[in-house]
Amino acid sequence: MTTTLEAPQTEQPDADVASGPSWKIPILLGVVGLIAFILFGLGTPSGTHTTFVVSRGSDAIQIPSWAVPAQAFALFLTISALLLAGVSAWGVATRRKLGSWVPILFGLAIIASILVWAGAGKTATSIQVTGLLIGTVVLATPLVFGALAGMVCERSGVVNIAIEGQLLSGAFMAALVAGAVAGATGSSTVGAYAGLLAAPLAGALLGAMLALFAVRYWVDQIVVGVVLNVLAVGLTNFFFGTVMRENPDLNRAIGLPDITIPLLSDIPVVGPVFFDQNLLVYAMYALVIIFNVMLFKSRWGLRVRAVGEHPKAADTVGIKVNRTRVRNTILGGAIAGLGGAFFTVASGLAFNKEMTGGKGYIALAAMILGRWSPKGALAAAMLFGFADSLREQFGIIGTSIPSQFLAMLPYLATIFAVAGLVGHVRPPAAENIPYKK
Amino acid sequence: MSAEAVKKSDDAPSQEGRDWRGLLREITESSWIVVVLAVVASLVIGGLLIIFADPAVAEAARYFFARPMDTFAAAWEAVSSAYTAMFRGSIWNYSGDTFVQQFRPFTETLTMATPLIFAGLGLGIGFRAGLFNIGAQGQIIMGAMLGGWVGFAWHLPVGLHLLVAVVASMLGGALWGFIPGILKAKTGAHEVIVTIMLNYVAANLLAYALSTDAFQRPGSDNPQSPVVDTTAQYPLILGESYRLHLGFLLALAAAFGVWWLMERSTWGFRFRAVGANPRAARTAGMNVSFGIIAVMTIAGGLAGLAGSAQVLGTEKALTAGIAGSFGFDAITVALLGRSRPLGTVLAGILFGAFRASGPTLQVAAQLPVDIVLILQSLIVLFIAAPPLVRFLFRLPTPTNEKVVAA
Numbered sequence: 083m084t085t086t087l088e089a090p091q092t093e094q095p096d097a098d099v100a101s102g103p104s105w106k107i108p109i110l111l112g113v114v115g116l117i118a119f120i121l122f123g124l125g126t127p128s129g130t131h132t133t134f135v136v137s138r139g140s141d142a143i144q145i146p147s148w149a150v151p152a153q154a155f156a157l158f159l160t161i162s163a164l165l166l167a168g169v170s171a172w173g174v175a176t177r178r179k180l181g182s183w184v185p186i187l188f189g190l191a192i193i194a195s196i197l198v199w200a201g202a203g204k205t206a207t208s209i210q211v212t213g214l215l216i217g218t219v220v221l222a223t224p225l226v227f228g229a230l231a232g233m234v235c236e237r238s239g240v241v242n243i244a245i246e247g248q249l250l251s252g253a254f255m256a257a258l259v260a261g262a263v264a265g266a267t268g269s270s271t272v273g274a275y276a277g278l279l280a281a282p283l284a285g286a287l288l289g290a291m292l293a294l295f296a297v298r299y300w301v302d303q304i305v306v307g308v309v310l311n312v313l314a315v316g317l318t319n320f321f322f323g324t325v326m327r328e329n330p331d332l333n334r335a336i337g338l339p340d341i342t343i344p345l346l347s348d349i350p351v352v353g354p355v356f357f358d359q360n361l362l363v364y365a366m367y368a369l370v371i372i373f374n375v376m377l378f379k380s381r382w383g384l385r386v387r388a389v390g391e392h393p394k395a396a397d398t399v400g401i402k403v404n405r406t407r408v409r410n411t412i413l414g415g416a417i418a419g420l421g422g423a424f425f426t427v428a429s430g431l432a433f434n435k436e437m438t439g440g441k442g443y444i445a446l447a448a449m450i451l452g453r454w455s456p457k458g459a460l461a462a463a464m465l466f467g468f469a470d471s472l473r474e475q476f477g478i479i480g481t482s483i484p485s486q487f488l489a490m491l492p493y494l495a496t497i498f499a500v501a502g503l504v505g506h507v508r509p510p511a512a513e514n515i516p517y518k519k
Numbered sequence: 520m521s522a523e524a525v526k527k528s529d530d531a532p533s534q535e536g537r538d539w540r541g542l543l544r545e546i547t548e549s550s551w552i553v554v555v556l557a558v559v560a561s562l563v564i565g566g567l568l569i570i571f572a573d574p575a576v577a578e579a580a581r582y583f584f585a586r587p588m589d590t591f592a593a594a595w596e597a598v599s600s601a602y603t604a605m606f607r608g609s610i611w612n613y614s615g616d617t618f619v620q621q622f623r624p625f626t627e628t629l630t631m632a633t634p635l636i637f638a639g640l641g642l643g644i645g646f647r648a649g650l651f652n653i654g655a656q657g658q659i660i661m662g663a664m665l666g667g668w669v670g671f672a673w674h675l676p677v678g679l680h681l682l683v684a685v686v687a688s689m690l691g692g693a694l695w696g697f698i699p700g701i702l703k704a705k706t707g708a709h710e711v712i713v714t715i716m717l718n719y720v721a722a723n724l725l726a727y728a729l730s731t732d733a734f735q736r737p738g739s740d741n742p743q744s745p746v747v748d749t750t751a752q753y754p755l756i757l758g759e760s761y762r763l764h765l766g767f768l769l770a771l772a773a774a775f776g777v778w779w780l781m782e783r784s785t786w787g788f789r790f791r792a793v794g795a796n797p798r799a800a801r802t803a804g805m806n807v808s809f810g811i812i813a814v815m816t817i818a819g820g821l822a823g824l825a826g827s828a829q830v831l832g833t834e835k836a837l838t839a840g841i842a843g844s845f846g847f848d849a850i851t852v853a854l855l856g857r858s859r860p861l862g863t864v865l866a867g868i869l870f871g872a873f874r875a876s877g878p879t880l881q882v883a884a885q886l887p888v889d890i891v892l893i894l895q896s897l898i899v900l901f902i903a904a905p906p907l908v909r910f911l912f913r914l915p916t917p918t919n920e921k922v923v924a925a
Contacts (some may be wrong), residue, residue, distance in 0.1 A: 243711070299904035304651050304711055306903070308850055309896045316892030317568075323887030324572035443715050450712060486727035493716040493723075500708040509709075 108174050110498075111167035111188055115160065118192050122199035123160035128153040130203035136211050136351060143350050152202035159195035163188050196472075200481045207479040214468075214475050215355045219363065222460075222467025223428070224249060224438070226366050227421020228445025229452060229459035230373060231285070235292075235414035236454060237377065238407045239390040239512040243307025244292050245418050246442025247314030248285040252422020254318040255284035257433035260426070261332040274338045277427040278362065278420070285419015286412050288314060293411040297404050300516035311442070319435050326433065337430025338362065362420070362428040369417065373456040386410060390510035393517040403517045418442070447496035454510065466492040553908050554855075557901035560911060565894045566598040569886065573597035601884040605891075608879025609872035619760045624875060626761040630833055632864075632871025634659065634825035636770040638849035639867050640777045641696075641821030643858035647781065648814040649794035654699060654714025655822040656846025657721035658692040662823025664725055665691030667830035667837035668734065670747030680750040681831070685769075688827030689820045695721060696819015697812065704808035710815070718846070726839055734837065744837035753832040766828035770867075773821060774860040780817075781860075790814050822846065848874070851899045870895060 132155070135147040166188045173180040201209045228245045235242035242248075259280035264273025288310055296303040326333040338360040347357040377383035386406060388396040393403045425437050444466055451465075452458025473488040570576050576597055579589040607614065609628045615621040638655040645652040666688030675683060699713040728734045729742035736745045753764035781787035792800040793810040801807050829841050852870050856862030873895060877888035901908050909916060 295900065295904055295907075299906055301900075301903040302651075305854060306900070308653065308847075309854075309899050309903075312847065312851065312892055313896035313900070316889045316896060319889035320568065320887050320893060321572065323889065328574055440719060443719075447712065447716065484727050484730070486723040486730075490720050490723045493719045496716050497702070497708070497713055500712050501702045501706045 105171075105174055107185065108167060108171035111170050111185065112164070114192065115163040115167045115188070118195055119160040119164060122195045123157045126153045126156040126199045126202045132198045132201035132204070133208035134197075134201070134211050135208045138210075138212055138354065143348060145350050147208065150198065152198055156195050156198045156202070159191045159198065163191040163195070166191065193468075193472075200476060200479060200483075204479055209479070210475065212351050212354055214471050215351065217471030217474055218464060218467040219355055219359065220429075220467070221470040222463040223363055223366050224421045224424040224441050225445045225448050225463035225466055226370065226460055227424070228418050228442050229449040229463055230369055230456060231414040231418035231421065232446050232449040233377075233414075233452075233454050233456065233459060234373070234386075234417060235289075235411050236449070236510055236513055237390045238386045238410035239393060239510055239515065239517070240292070240296055240407050240411045240414075241303040241307065241514045242289075242292065242411065242414055242418075243304050243446065244288055244310040244314070244415075244442075245445050246438060246440065247307075247311040248288045248415050248418035249422040249425070249438045249442045249445075250311075250314045250318055250436070251284035251288055252281035252419030253425035253437060254321070254422075254433050255419070256281040256423035257333050257336075257426035258321075258326070260336045261334050264334070264336055265331045270334075270336045271339055274336050274427045275361075277336065278338065278423050281423035281427075282416035282419040285422060286416035288419075289412040289415015290408075292415065293408040296516065297407050297411070300518065303514045315436055318433070322433060322435055333432045335430055335432045336427055338428050360428050362424055365420070370456045370460045377456065387510070390512055393512050393515075397517070397519070407517070418445075421445075444492055444496075447492065447499075450509075451496060451499045453508075465495070469495075550905065552914070553905045554902055556908050556912050556914075557898050560901055560908065561894050561897035562602070564897055565890055566602075568893065569597050569601050569890065570594040572886075597884075601880065601886055601890070604879045604883040604886075605873075605876040607883070608876035612879075623761060624879075626757060626763040627875040628868060628872040629767050630762045630764070630871070631874040632867040633764075633767045633770050633828040633832065634845045635849050635852045635870050635874075636864050636867035637766075637773060637825035637828060638822045638845060639852035639856060639863040640770075640773055640860060641692075641818035641825075642849055642853035643856060643860070643863050644777060644781065644790065644821075645814055645818045646853060646858040647794050648790040648810065649797065650703070650811065650814055650818075651711050652696070652699070652714055652815065652818050653711055653850065654695060654717050654819070654846070655825070655849045656842055656844075657714065657718035658695040658819045658822030659826040659829070659842040659846050660718075660721040660725050661695040662688035662692035662826025663830040663837060663841045664721075664728060664826070666823070666827040667744055667747060667841075670751035670831055671745040671836075672733070673751075674748060675750065677750045680748060681753065684747070684751040684831055685824070685827050688831070689823045692823020692826060693816045693820035696815040696817070696822065700812040700815025700819075703815070704811045725837075725841070729837065729839060736836070742839045746836045747831055751831055752835060753828070762833060764828075764832035766824075766832040769824070770828070771864065773824065774864050777821075778860040786813070822849070825849070848895065851895055854899050855902060 130152045131149045132152045133147055133149045136145045137143070137147075166184055170180065170184045170188075172178075173184070197209050201207075228249055231248065232242045232245050256277035258277075260270075260273040260277030262273075263276035264270045267273065292303070292306055292310060295301040295306040322333070340358055340360050341364070343357040347353040349357070377386065385396065385401050388399075389401060389403050389406045396406075397403050422438065425431065426433050431437075445463070448462040448466055449459050451462035452460070469488065469491045473485055476483065476488060477485060573593065576590060576593045579586075579593040583590050607624065609624050612621045612624050615623075638659060641658070642652055642655055666684045669684040669687040670680075673680070673683070695717055698717060699708070699710045702708040702713055703710045726742065729744065734744050736743050753766045753769075755761065756763050756765060756768065779787075781791065789800070789805050789810050790813070792803065792805060793807050793814075797807050800810070825845060826842065829843075829845070830837055834841060848870055852866045853863055855869070856864070856866035873891040877891060880886050880890065881888055906916070908914070
């Protein structure tokens with residue numbers, strides 16, 4: 083054992099200590115606003131209309147669909163966005179704190195202008211507002227679980243790159259158990275709920291392996307995470323190609339039923355988006371609230387954060403550093419495993435090879451964008467979910483933006499975020515450093 | 520974060536002299552025995568999985584207590600057919616009729632190893648400089664895109680064309696390594712996150728490019744490019760019967776070049792110093808930012824060459840799956856090779872063999888190729904944690920056990 087004192091290991095170059103208000107945000111907003119003005123404001127043909135459909139045919143309360151003159155509206159929206167960029171610049175110049183409403187309003191204006199532009203002159207199709215929002219929530223669900231999983235691990239100082247593998251194994255286990263139980267009981271609903279219960283176990287198993295190698299054997303956490311992802315792909319593909327192929331009953335499309343909350347679900351837009359989902363989506367909201375309280379208001383949370391920021395200090399006051407890390411890593415794995423159930427039982431799909439398709443890495447990005455907080459992770463995941471939902475919607479109505487570029491948006495946003503263009507992000511200080519007494 | 524799970528125990532003098540006990544101790548304490556045992560342990564676990572998933576074993580296990588030997592026979596049959604299929608698919612096909620058929624598996628192994636060696640070398644430089652670059656996948660894609668485009672869209676004389684295409688591949692990869700490098704150096708953006716994200720950006724760029732007229736093969740709706748000109752293809756080394764191409768020799772040359780760079784040049788010394796202790800390197804007057812950018816760019820360039828091996832050598836046309844999973848496999852290759860050039864070459868050949876054995880495994884043993892992924896990841900996990908391997912095989916703990924920082 084080494085007895086040398088370790089200097090606090092931080093990799094960040096000592097940057098931006100006191101450089102005054104930054105011009106980055108006004109410049110970014112200005113550039114994006116200008117591009118939007120040229121592409122969507124001036125690019126929208128005159129004399130056309132864009133139809134927004136709010137209600138779906140099955141809704142109790144019908145709101146008439148809404149047609150707006152496309153060009154005037156797009157110009158109005160993009161010019162307001164440019165004005166907001168100007169407001170932001172004025173705020174920086176006069177050193178006023180304007181709060182986050184400027185970028186939020188800016189984002190909404192840009193998104194609305196894109197929608198108006200995309201739907202302009204389309205007579206056969208229209209923008210399905212409610213569908214877009216439902217898609218956002220649904221597509222964000224696995225990201226929220228994944229981001230929470232990463233957060234629970236990283237707050238205690240263990241980097242969890244294995245979220246992808248944990249989601250995948252959760253999806254696999256959910257499908258397998260759902261199929262087996264549904265076959266045994268004859269009820270697919272019972273099977274689906276059993277699958278939901280089993281999914282966290284698979285994720286927790288991978289979490290335990292991460293803890294074993296990272297905490298017990300001090301292997302680099304990122305290395306373990308990357309390798310565990312490969313292992314999860316290998317294992318699920320292997321059993322998919324052997325056990326599931328020989329017993330097709332073990333991999334059937336079994337869906338969780340939607341739980342409709344009476345009255346609340348009849349509210350237009352809000353109802354179908356928030357109160358007519360399956361149990362997993364409600365569980366997601368519950369977990370976000372629970373972790374937001376637990377992490378910042380409870381003794382458990384204080385200890386976890388202490389372990390993640392300064393393990394030596396935590397150890398000095400009697401907190402078991404490595405035990406905390408092991409528990410959190412396994413817990414995080416279980417959360418990601420539960421999120422993996424989204425891909426199979428919560429979507430009513432059978433398991434398929436590598437069906438998580440990199441969502442675990444986007445969840446990691448959502449965690450970083452959300453600055454390691456549950457609320458932030460929820461917001462960032464919703465943003466990514468919206469981008470994904472928008473891509474699906476554009477696929478239906480057909481636009482001139484190639485879908486590949488829309489698919490790139492979450493990744494580019496993440497790069498901008500970690501490069502500090504949208505504010506500086508700081509991970510827990512003791513992340514990826516094994517604690518050696 | 521040095522990704523070299525290095526233990527210098529083999530340099531240490533044996534204290535027990537030259538008697539057999541000392542020799543035994545030296546063997547059990549050395550780090551290569553860990554590598555061998557890690558492979559053995561992985562093969563055992565893989566075998567258990569094969570037995571578990573085998574229907575004939577499950578059938579025989581039903582009457583296990585009546586005739587237990589049937590179960591063991593079925594298990595042996597399942598495992599041995601799988602592992603002999605892997606041997607036939609990757610090293611020597613003893614059931615082939617002609618010499619070409621018998622010898623081809625080994626050349627396939629080397630062909631598959633080529634991109635792994637290139638990309639693994641690049642990642643290894645990064646690991647030794649303390650940079651965890653997960654972006655080889657994106658760098659391979661960009662290299663393949665640019666090199667492939669030069670290969671089929673430009674028409675240059677023999678010799679020059681190949682050279683230009685290879686350089687274009689290198690530049691494509693280097694650009695994709697430069698971006699995370701400069702972001703890391705200037706803003707502190709973590710290279711792991713940026714490289715993962717750039718992988719997806721590159722994959723989407725490739726998908727988009729293959730849907731445009733500039734890249735799509737005329738008369739085809741599939742996302743594939745025209746075949747690259749023969750002037751831009753790597754020449755085949757062993758004639759038409761084998762796919763092994765000049766890229767493999769270039770990869771060996773690159774391994775030598777990387778060895779020279781890291782061990783013999785001032786730059787390499789600086790890179791290693793930055794990896795070992797950035798603060799000390801800064802204090803010693805080294806430009807850490809420049810080091811980070813240079814390492815990432817060189818790593819990207821090498822991964823770009825892996826892309827050239829794919830598009831100008833093995834596949835000969837750009838497709839959406841041109842990079843396969845080489846970029847991710849290369850991470851495990853570099854880890855297994857302990858970021859050293861020779862180790863990377865050997866690990867690349869081992870993983871190339873795994874990859875080449877896939878088709879035979881599927882046809883002869885009726886097993887999904889994914890068993891190979893399981894074996895690969897288990898090997899790397901075990902090698903990264905020598906204490907676990909020693910514990911599993913009840914080996915003594917080395918007397919001079921150092922802190923293992925994998």
